[in-house]
Amino acid sequence: MSYTSIKFLIFVTVTILVYFLFPKKWKEYKWTVLLLASYVFYLFAGIQYVGFILFTTASTFFGALWMDKMSRSTKDYLREHKAELSRDEKKKRKERTKRNKRLVVALVLVLNFGILAFLKYAKVLFMGGTGDLLVVLGISFYTFQSMGYIIDIYRDTVPAQRNFFKFALFVSFFPQIVQGPIGIYSSLAEQLYKPHSFDYDRFRQGFLLILWGLFKKMAIADNANIAIKAVTDHYQAYGGTTLLFTVILYAFQLYMDFSGGIDISRGVAQIFGIDMMENFRRPYFSKDISEYWRRWHISLGNWFKTYLFYPLAMSNLFLTVSKNIKKSKFGSTKAGAHIAKVLPTSFASFIVFFMVGVWHGANWKYVAFGVYNGGIIMLAVLMKPVFESVLKKLHINPACAPYTVFRIIRTFILVLVGYVFDVAPTFEESMMTFRLIFTDQNLRVGYGEISELGLSKVALIYLALCAVFIFIVSVVQERHASTTIRSALIKKPAIVRWGVVYIAIMAILIFGVYGSGFNAADFVYAQF
Amino acid sequence: MKKTTEKTLNKKPNKKRRTYRNRVIMILSLVLALVISVMFLQEFVLCNPNHNTERVRGFYLEDKNSIDVVTIGSSEIYCAFAPGLNYKECGFTSYPFATEGNTVRNFKAMYKEAVRTQDPKLIVIEINGALYSDANMERDANLRRVSDNIPLNENKTDLINSSVTENKIEYYLPFIKYHGSWDKLQNTFAWTISLMQDKLRGYTLLKGVKTFNEIYKTESKVFYKNDKALKARRALFNEADKTLKEFLDFLDEEGVDKSKILFVRFPHVVTPANITRYQRGNTIGDTIRSYGYNFVSFEMDDEGIDLDPYNDFYNIEHMNIYGQQKFSKFFAHYLQDNYGITASDLTDKQKAEWDEAVRYYDAYAAYNKDMIESGAERTEIGESYFIMKEIEKYLDK
Numbered sequence: 001m002s003y004t005s006i007k008f009l010i011f012v013t014v015t016i017l018v019y020f021l022f023p024k025k026w027k028e029y030k031w032t033v034l035l036l037a038s039y040v041f042y043l044f045a046g047i048q049y050v051g052f053i054l055f056t057t058a059s060t061f062f063g064a065l066w067m068d069k070m071s072r073s074t075k076d077y078l079r080e081h082k083a084e085l086s087r088d089e090k091k092k093r094k095e096r097t098k099r100n101k102r103l104v105v106a107l108v109l110v111l112n113f114g115i116l117a118f119l120k121y122a123k124v125l126f127m128g129g130t131g132d133l134l135v136v137l138g139i140s141f142y143t144f145q146s147m148g149y150i151i152d153i154y155r156d157t158v159p160a161q162r163n164f165f166k167f168a169l170f171v172s173f174f175p176q177i178v179q180g181p182i183g184i185y186s187s188l189a190e191q192l193y194k195p196h197s198f199d200y201d202r203f204r205q206g207f208l209l210i211l212w213g214l215f216k217k218m219a220i221a222d223n224a225n226i227a228i229k230a231v232t233d234h235y236q237a238y239g240g241t242t243l244l245f246t247v248i249l250y251a252f253q254l255y256m257d258f259s260g261g262i263d264i265s266r267g268v269a270q271i272f273g274i275d276m277m278e279n280f281r282r283p284y285f286s287k288d289i290s291e292y293w294r295r296w297h298i299s300l301g302n303w304f305k306t307y308l309f310y311p312l313a314m315s316n317l318f319l320t321v322s323k324n325i326k327k328s329k330f331g332s333t334k335a336g337a338h339i340a341k342v343l344p345t346s347f348a349s350f351i352v353f354f355m356v357g358v359w360h361g362a363n364w365k366y367v368a369f370g371v372y373n374g375g376i377i378m379l380a381v382l383m384k385p386v387f388e389s390v391l392k393k394l395h396i397n398p399a400c401a402p403y404t405v406f407r408i409i410r411t412f413i414l415v416l417v418g419y420v421f422d423v424a425p426t427f428e429e430s431m432m433t434f435r436l437i438f439t440d441q442n443l444r445v446g447y448g449e450i451s452e453l454g455l456s457k458v459a460l461i462y463l464a465l466c467a468v469f470i471f472i473v474s475v476v477q478e479r480h481a482s483t484t485i486r487s488a489l490i491k492k493p494a495i496v497r498w499g500v501v502y503i504a505i506m507a508i509l510i511f512g513v514y515g516s517g518f519n520a521a522d523f524v525y526a527q528f
Numbered sequence: 529m530k531k532t533t534e535k536t537l538n539k540k541p542n543k544k545r546r547t548y549r550n551r552v553i554m555i556l557s558l559v560l561a562l563v564i565s566v567m568f569l570q571e572f573v574l575c576n577p578n579h580n581t582e583r584v585r586g587f588y589l590e591d592k593n594s595i596d597v598v599t600i601g602s603s604e605i606y607c608a609f610a611p612g613l614n615y616k617e618c619g620f621t622s623y624p625f626a627t628e629g630n631t632v633r634n635f636k637a638m639y640k641e642a643v644r645t646q647d648p649k650l651i652v653i654e655i656n657g658a659l660y661s662d663a664n665m666e667r668d669a670n671l672r673r674v675s676d677n678i679p680l681n682e683n684k685t686d687l688i689n690s691s692v693t694e695n696k697i698e699y700y701l702p703f704i705k706y707h708g709s710w711d712k713l714q715n716t717f718a719w720t721i722s723l724m725q726d727k728l729r730g731y732t733l734l735k736g737v738k739t740f741n742e743i744y745k746t747e748s749k750v751f752y753k754n755d756k757a758l759k760a761r762r763a764l765f766n767e768a769d770k771t772l773k774e775f776l777d778f779l780d781e782e783g784v785d786k787s788k789i790l791f792v793r794f795p796h797v798v799t800p801a802n803i804t805r806y807q808r809g810n811t812i813g814d815t816i817r818s819y820g821y822n823f824v825s826f827e828m829d830d831e832g833i834d835l836d837p838y839n840d841f842y843n844i845e846h847m848n849i850y851g852q853q854k855f856s857k858f859f860a861h862y863l864q865d866n867y868g869i870t871a872s873d874l875t876d877k878q879k880a881e882w883d884e885a886v887r888y889y890d891a892y893a894a895y896n897k898d899m900i901e902s903g904a905e906r907t908e909i910g911e912s913y914f915i916m917k918e919i920e921k922y923l924d925k
Contacts, residue, residue: 200551458711498554502561509566510574515704516695518576520712522669 001044003178003264004218004514011041012268019272020198027195034169034192034272041174045137052136053172056112060146061167063108064153067101068160105154109147116143124362132361138177140359144303146171149185151307158186166193175268179261181279181299184306188276196273201490206270208486211504213263218512220466221257224249226513227453228423235425240436241446242453247416247433250423252467255284258297277302282474287407289376289414290349304352312351318344338385346381350374364427372418462511570703572727574710575676577719579606579910580627583736584677586726587625593647596872597622597863600638601654602630604794607846611735612889613853614860615882619871620649622860624736627673631665632657632771634674636778637687641678650867652790655812655823656845658764658772659805665767668692676702721913731881733888738910739852741899742842744797750837751798751806751828758798758828761814762807772812776819790867791816793825795855797837797844826855833858849896849909891922898922 001008015037022030042050074097078090085093116139123129149170152158161167170189176182231238231246238246259280269276279298286292293301312318322340330336357370380387388398396403420437424430451457476485489497575581583606587598597620599605605626614622625638635657642651664670671691678684680700688699698704709716726732751758764772779789793813798806806827816823826833833855835841840851847855863869874882895918896909909915 456711458714462711494550494554498558502558505558505562506565509562509703510569510707510710513708515698515707518706518709520576520709520715522667 001041003261004214004512007044011037011044016271019196022195030195031166031169031193034173035165038169038172038174038177042137042172042177049136052115052139053142055115056143056146057164057168057171059108059111060150060171061161061164063104063150064160064167065162067104067150067153070097070101070104071156101154105150108150112143112147116140120359121362130363138179141180141182142171142177144182144300145185148182148303148307152185161185161189169193173269173274175265176276179258179265180297181262181265181277182303183276183299184302188274191274194273199273202273203271204490205484205486206267208489208501208504209263209267209270211267211501211508212486213260213265213267214508214512215504216256216260216263216470218260218514219508220463220470220511221253221260222513223455223459223511224253224256224463227450227455228253230453232423232425235429236432238449239442239445240438240440241442242449243433244437244441245446245450247419247423247437249463250419251284251412251416252463252470254419254422255280256470282478284412284415285408285474285478286411286415287404288380288411289373290380292411292415293353293373293377300356304356308355309345309348309352312348313344315344318347335385339382342381342384346378349381350378353377365421365424365430368427368430369418369421372421376414566703570701570706572720572723573713573716574706575702576672576706576709577716577723579719579736579738579908579912580673581677582719582722582726582732582911583624584627584674585723586732586736587623588645588679589726589731590623590646591875591878592645594621594872594874594878595623595646596620596649596869597652598642598646598648598650599624599626599652599654600630600635600642601626601652601794602656603628603846604656604796605654606736607739607842607848608794608852608855609859610737610852610856610889612737612882612885612892613856616886616889617857618860618864618869620860620864620869621872621874621878621882622735626654626736627670629660629664629667629670630657630674631660631670632768632775633665633691634671634687635775637678637683638674639775639779640683644681644683648788649869650788650790650863652792652863654792654794655809655816656794658768658812659808660768661765662767665765665771672699672702672705675699718912718914722911722916725913726911732911733885733916734892734911735885735889736911737852737889737892738908739846739848739896740842740906741896741904741909742848742906743839743900744841744843744848745838746797746799746844748799748801751803757803758806759810760807761811762804764808764811769815772815776816776821779821780819786821787867789821790863791821791823793823793827795826795828795833795835795847795851797841798827799844802844826859848900849893853893887923888919891919891925894922894925895919 001011015033018037019030019033022033039050042053074093078085078093119133119136119139123131123133127133149158153160161170166189169192170183170185173183173188173192228246228250231242262279266276266278277299281295281298283292283296286295322344325331325336325340325343328336331340351374353374354367354370356373357366357368360366360369391398417434420433421427421430424433450460455463473485480488489500569575597614599609599622601624603626606624609622609624611622611624614620625642627634630638632655635653639651639653642648660670671687675684675687675691676699678687688696692699695704713720763769791813793809796802796806809825809827813823813825835847835851835854840847840854842848872878892909898904899907899909907915909919
């Protein structure tokens with residue numbers, strides 16, 4: 001069930017009605033409505049996928065309980081035998097518990113990431129095909145979310161959930177299961193279980209966010225996708241100008257598509273009284289690639305930062321390497337001291353982005369995408385003193401506006417380079433794209449090719465105007481980050497508020513891509 | 529003090545009630561505004577408006593039981609049969625209930641609609657719709673030109689149900705399909721205005737007629753009536769054959785008066801390029817006659833219409849203004865002589881409308897001829913807004 005379908009609209013409306021009309025005397029069970037709705041939503045994708053999510057739910061839930069039991073029994077034992085046990089015995093006991101917990105968490109992680117990896121890579125590695133073995137709805141997102149929980153339990157940062165069904169809701173909450181944001185148990189779970197009453201202001205805010213998301217997804221991204229698909233379907237048929245145009249259009253399309261989808265998810269959740277984290281914060285205004293990844297798919301970045309980056313950067317191996325460099329002759333130089341200081345974090349960043357690339361799919365282009373991003377971040381961290389000294393020599397104030405604009409444009413170009421790996425069907429074709437972009441620029445040919453991509457001149461102008469509109473909105477959001485445009489709108493007179501809603505709905509209805517689609521050529525009578 | 533507190537307490541629920549009432553009013557207003565906007569766009573703007581839309585909808589604008597002859601079929605009809613000229617010549621009213629690429633599959637619904645809205649003295653059915661290949665029979669556009677413009681009723685539902693299995697909702701709410709045509713509005717703007725004008729006026733001015741200002745030139749051999757090849761029969765495509773027979777069975781089941789239906793084949797330029805269509809036309813004639821209906825082919829000018837294949841057509845299948853005037857006059861008299869179609873008994877208002885149609889047809893014909901003789905760029909000459917502005921310059925000249 002697509003988030004942009006009528007079916008989803010009806011499904012959400014019914015769920016909202018059932019949730020808020022749920023009898024008050026059973027209000028502590030209100031969350032069961034969300035659980036039921038989430039599983040109904042999941043069943044729409046196909047009954048064959050339910051086994052996967054149930055396995056992740058059960059293995060994580062019981063794994064967590066098992067670890068929790070270990071922690072409790074150790075705590076109880078230590079409390080009961082506080083006086084009898086020596087310090088060493090206490091330490092040993094704690095270490096044994098930690099070791100056992102580590103075994104359990106490793107088992108759960110291997111099982112669940114193993115399923116994810118098997119489905120993603122088995123076809124390529126063992127069957128000689130391409131693509132995923134089986135596309136299970138939301139498996140990446142609910143696996144990451146659940147594994148975050150089990151690691152939190154291992155680290156004793158959250159108490160284990162003792163109600164299987166409540167945990168099942170945390171794993172399967174329908175607004176976020178398709179594309180995130182990846183929720184953190186400590187901030188999401190209690191919101192899910194709390195019985196929320198209907199709040200008109202929340203409803204308005206959520207509804208406006210859904211409209212905004214639908215506009216971005218249906219009226220912008222899906223229109224742009226017509227041209228992108230035309231290129232990727234016959235990738236080798238196009239010259240450098242068209243490929244460059246496609247990569248730029250892709251940057252716009254991907255942002256509108258992904259952030260639009262997340263806005264719909266967040267809007268639906270907000271109506272239920274649940275605040276999901278912001279997943280995008282104007283990423284194309286980033287001044288460097290690290291910042292870009294802190295603004296793009298924020299929940300995934302946070303997940304990797306919390307559960308992979310920090311453990312790596314703080315690992316004994318990295319810290320030992322860093323210490324050894326510091327102690328060495330090289331470490332006594334200015335450059336050596338800097339490298340010793342930042343090496344753990346820069347290597348950890350590289351590994352994280354390599355993993356992000358690998359996670360995208362079994363294709364060398366994704367590996368290249370990960371290596372490219374990780375490499376840039378690593379270099380940026382390692383070379384920071386060099387860049388700073390160059391700026392100083394050139395008498396450039398890093399805080400001045402022109403330099404900030406330069407950094408934003410430079411970062412956007414670096415992001416575009418990364419997108420080439422994403423757009424091109426294979427790694428070889430991404431290399432071909434780079435070659436053609438630099439050696440095959442011809443505006444006349446490009447214009448001819450672009451006008452044949454399924455978008456009329458009017459549609460291209462429309463997309464350009466949308467880009468300007470999104471830019472203006474983003475500038476406003478960037479300047480007034482403490483509040484939202486929605487909050488400002490709600491304070492406006494009724495005629496303005498309702499007028500905006502009317503315009504937004506009409507824009508989605510007219511410019512949105514849905515239905516079987518009109519093709520003027522179908523209506524041209526061949527002989528007439 | 530007590531009074532003030534009571535007042536404040538009473539005020540609170542009132543304020544709350546007022547807020548709820550205002551919200552309900554605003555929500556209902558929004559829904560109403562959205563429905564009206566979508567209906568307006570669907571009716572006039574995002575509906576792929578063109579001459580087919582205007583002609584089919586124009587048929588429904590005619591007063592009930594005011595049309596004497598309804599012609600059902602495809603593009604041959606509105607290029608060859610001019611209601612304004614027929615009225616001027618013979619005094620009876622007629623209307624081309626026809627669309628581009630109209631297949632025999634649509635005929636049943638169109639026939640039922642014709643007899644539901646009018647009480648015609650004769651229904652003329654041009655058989656081109658039974659000549660199509662299976663692929664052409666399945667073309668969505670050939671169905672939509674008809675189904676999109678028939679008002680919602682049982683006949684429309686039957687037509688949709690018998691023709692499509694998927695996305696049926698789009699046939700009842702064409703906005704879903706056509707909303708994406710916003711980037712083509714520049715091409716359809718003139719028809720949008722014309723549709724709105726028709727609706728406000730309550731009738732069309734040219735009664736669905738249209739043609740191109742062009743003379744067909746061929747270097748190919750043109751067949752004449754005594755050529756041997758014209759006697760041959762060729763099997764129809766499967767789907768067309770099946771659907772034609774289903775339509776004839778339907779007419780039998782309805783128990784229609786066979787003298788009130790005439791199947792025809794309108795004139796074409798017959799060359800080696802379309803001789804097979806001619807031969808299939810012969811087969812269709814045999815089938816229709818086997819059911820006991822009248823079938824007349826004017827394809828070879830057997831009746832002495834005096835059509836010139838090198839002057840009176842704009843392409844192999846369609847007549848230009850010269851052919852249209854010759855054939856329309858001829859056919860109007862043919863119907864008068866052979867089917868006793870006489871001048872209509874019209875109200876004053878209807879008479880005024882048809883007199884206006886004659887004036888506009890004459891202006892249309894004069895403009896058309898001027899366009900051909902001046903060698904103007906190939907233009908579709910029908911009732912679209914900007915063309916009508918040009919035609920109006922020829923009124924009463």
